[in-house]
Amino acid sequence: MFLNLKRLPALLVTALLVLGLILVYCFLLYQNGTIPIGGKKAPSYVIVLFFQWYLVQLGIKNRGNQVVHFLHLFVYQYVFVILVGILTFCFFYWFYQSSEGLQILNEYIRISLIELAQYQKVIVQQEGQNYFMELKNNISQINAYSIAKDDFFQKLALSFLPNLLISLYYKRS
Numbered sequence: 001m002f003l004n005l006k007r008l009p010a011l012l013v014t015a016l017l018v019l020g021l022i023l024v025y026c027f028l029l030y031q032n033g034t035i036p037i038g039g040k041k042a043p044s045y046v047i048v049l050f051f052q053w054y055l056v057q058l059g060i061k062n063r064g065n066q067v068v069h070f071l072h073l074f075v076y077q078y079v080f081v082i083l084v085g086i087l088t089f090c091f092f093y094w095f096y097q098s099s100e101g102l103q104i105l106n107e108y109i110r111i112s113l114i115e116l117a118q119y120q121k122v123i124v125q126q127e128g129q130n131y132f133m134e135l136k137n138n139i140s141q142i143n144a145y146s147i148a149k150d151d152f153f154q155k156l157a158l159s160f161l162p163n164l165l166i167s168l169y170y171k172r173s
Contacts, residue, residue, distance in 0.1 A: 052162060
């Protein structure tokens with residue numbers, strides 16, 4: 001089987017490396033005036049995708065001509081993505097509860113509400129006043145947990161198709 005307990009330490013070390021690279025990416029965004037929340041952080045998924053591919057390629061290379069079922073590769077990648085998701089969830093949850101994180105989060109909410117107000121007329125015309133008020137309330141309720149949870153589930157959702165394609169490409173039957 002491609003995924004066994006011997007591979008878990010390597011997956012964990014790689015997941016920690018990916019977490020570090022994502023944090024560097026977020027730090028660079030913030031230093032350049034962009035708050036790394038939501039869609040601004042989404043390109044960091046390329047880092048996860050690269051390491052998914054790298055781990056599978058390395059594992060296939062080490063196995064030689066042995067048979068590898070695509071589901072083994074698929075599960076192997078998902079274990080990696082879940083590890084990265086758990087690590088980023090924990091870090092973002094912890095960070096956005098800290099004083100520095102709360103300042104960044106409050107600034108993000110303030111900027112988002114200002115931007116929403118700029119489009120109020122169009123939103124109300126197209127979607128109605130109730131929708132606008134619900135959107136405004138939802139933005140105001142963003143917190144550390146919601147950011148961490150969204151990041152975790154986005155990683156899982158965004159990894160499905162690449163996992164499938166990488167697994168099918170590298171399978172050996």
